[in-house]
Amino acid sequence: MNATVGMVYYESNNLKDRLNPLLQRITKDRKIKYVSLGVSLNQKHWDFSKQQPKPSCPNREYIEKLVLAKKGQYQDKIIEPTAFHKDYTPQSLVENIDYGFGFIRGKFLSPIQS
Numbered sequence: 848m849n850a851t852v853g854m855v856y857y858e859s860n861n862l863k864d865r866l867n868p869l870l871q872r873i874t875k876d877r878k879i880k881y882v883s884l885g886v887s888l889n890q891k892h893w894d895f896s897k898q899q900p901k902p903s904c905p906n907r908e909y910i911e912k913l914v915l916a917k918k919g920q921y922q923d924k925i926i927e928p929t930a931f932h933k934d935y936t937p938q939s940l941v942e943n944i945d946y947g948f949g950f951i952r953g954k955f956l957s958p959i960q961s
Contacts, residue, residue: 850875852921854914856893873937880937
């Protein structure tokens with residue numbers, strides 16, 4: 848079974864500035880791994896039915912570009928083991944992306960204020 852990559856607005860975790868983080872969700876064989884995108888949004892800027900930022904959201908284009916870039920990275924890494932019938936977990940995908948491409952974990956962008 849292939850892994851899926853999606854985006855989640857994490858409602859239940861209010862940060863100290865009352866914003867909520869956006870997370871990348873990687874799922875394979877009912878195992879889920881969440882990875883922070885480093886972006887936080889106010890609830891009024893998020894469209895829950897479409898699972899994307901509203902058109903009125905400041906920096907909407909930047910957020911969408913970031914999400915597409917990260918999703919593309921994970922999908923590229925999913926293709927390799929699938930093609931060669933190798934076993935992998937969501938955790939191993941995240942470690943391969945984080946440490947394989949020099950991504951600095953914990954580097955966060957400034958939150959988007961309303």
